[in-house]
């Protein structure tokens with residue numbers, strides 16, 4: 001809606017209608033005094049009165065900016081709500097899988113939280129941090145295909161059992177790649193057991209050929225495993241586990257990720273994560 005003045009006197013308001021009928025309505029102060037102007041006449045009007053045309057365009061562009069900003073804000077909020085609902089579902093499913101083995105309960109949520117903290121320390125963008133959360137939660141989802149008996153053995157795995165466990169990366173990838181929202185976590189799930197020196201699995205990727213998110217989750221995963229009791233061993237103290245991770249920088253782990261992780265362990269944020 002636009003006020004129109006003639007020689008300093010208020011003449012009326014002008015409203016630009018939608019794109020359907022190409023017309024504009026000039027509405028005078030008196031409600032009865034409404035006139036429809038054809039698109040052609042409207043163009044002439046604009047041509048004849050550049051100051052009105054300028055005001056109209058200025059107003060329209062401000063309105064559009066306001067409307068656009070509001071729509072973007074609403075869309076962003078809805079997207080966040082939807083993503084949170086997806087994450088809640090993923091958390092529930094992952095938790096159900098972990099409950100097959102009491103030693104694993106909470107592992108994926110802790111790996112997700114630690115991976116996000118390392119990612120933030122490495123100043124990754126928010127979009128990558130959100131993917132790290134999803135990837136951290138899902139990294140071991142393929143373990144559902146591994147027999148519960150193997151997981152509960154109070155001894156180190158035999159070679160055959162280890163081969164079965166190793167399949168969880170490909171199984172996990174297959175499970176999530178058909179779901180559009182989860183598909184973004186495929187690299188995280190598939191490559192979280194690759195080693196920086198190329199001696200990992202499933203694809204024996206080396207160095208920066210391993211997706212960065214997978215290199216981050218690898219550190220978080222091993223740290224959490226070392227600091228938790230498992231059927232065949234007791235947990236390490238935090239300092240021992242950090243030292244073990246540091247010793248494997250450049251072999252199992254990306255040295256840059258390890259540096260970010262070690263810096264994080266000296267922060268208050270890390271003690272909060274540990275609670």
Ligand SMILES: [Fe+2]
Nearest residue numbers: 139140192193
């Ligand atoms: Fe794993």
